[in-house]
Amino acid sequence: MAQRHGEFLGKGARVFAISADTPPMNAAVSQKLALPFPILSDPDRDRAITPLGFADEKDPRQISRPGTVIVAPTGEIVYSVTGRDYADRPDEDDLLGQVDQLGLPPTTQGPPTLGEVQPGDKAVAVEGLPSYLRGAKFAALAIRSRYRDVGDEFRDDLKGYVQMVERYLEALTEVEGRKA
Amino acid sequence: MSTDFTVLDMAGEPWTFSDHLDAAAVMTFHRGDF
Numbered sequence: 001m002a003q004r005h006g007e008f009l010g011k012g013a014r015v016f017a018i019s020a021d022t023p024p025m026n027a028a029v030s031q032k033l034a035l036p037f038p039i040l041s042d043p044d045r046d047r048a049i050t051p052l053g054f055a056d057e058k059d060p061r062q063i064s065r066p067g068t069v070i071v072a073p074t075g076e077i078v079y080s081v082t083g084r085d086y087a088d089r090p091d092e093d094d095l096l097g098q099v100d101q102l103g104l105p106p107t108t109q110g111p112p113t114l115g116e117v118q119p120g121d122k123a124v125a126v127e128g129l130p131s132y133l134r135g136a137k138f139a140a141l142a143i144r145s146r147y148r149d150v151g152d153e154f155r156d157d158l159k160g161y162v163q164m165v166e167r168y169l170e171a172l173t174e175v176e177g178r179k180a
Numbered sequence: 181m182s183t184d185f186t187v188l189d190m191a192g193e194p195w196t197f198s199d200h201l202d203a204a205a206v207m208t209f210h211r212g213d214f
Binding site: 011019024029030038040051052056063064066067089115 | 190197208209
């Protein structure tokens with residue numbers, strides 16, 4: 001989303017991320033990835049995460065499921081999708097197409113303001129993210145190879161996972177540019 | 181269906197969704213701690 005933030009603004013949509021992490025943890029992620037939009041905090045999940053249907057009730061960490069919602073200026077939710085994991089995200093071209101249908105004028109979004117910055121205990125430093133993602137990619141490729149006869153749906157799902165991880169890896173190459 | 185809520189921004193200050201709806205909003209939900 002950060003890579004194409006300008007395209008969303010050009011079609012009249014601002015971008016906001018939401019998690020159940022504390023503001024200092026979100027500030028650490030924002031700083032690490034030089035995100036041009038804010039990460040908002042719903043630590044008890046009772047303000048946005050649960051009302052909008054993203055509470056992960058199976059996970060003991062009281063976290064959000066991954067998901068994407070588009071809201072028109074009227075307040076109407078015009079698009080909502082829930083992912084199964086961090087790599088199960090809608091295609092950004094599709095999201096831009098959804099926003100484009102609203103026919104809005106371009107908008108602006110100022111840089112987010114950070115307060116205290118405190119990474120979570122499990123946070124991976126930006127330097128470690130490429131290795132982390134490459135490990136996830138090759139694990140998925142290995143599983144696809146082991147279970148190549150399971151069926152097209154399984155194979156296509158793994159292919160989509162790998163493609164999304166590759167997009168994340170590409171996005172990381174632009175982080176330093178945004179920090180400059 | 182319309183929606184509104186108040187959460188916390190990265191400075192720990194209240195942030196109300198409807199205050200930012202003079203444009204469309206793309207909201208992405210994350211598992212966090214990464």
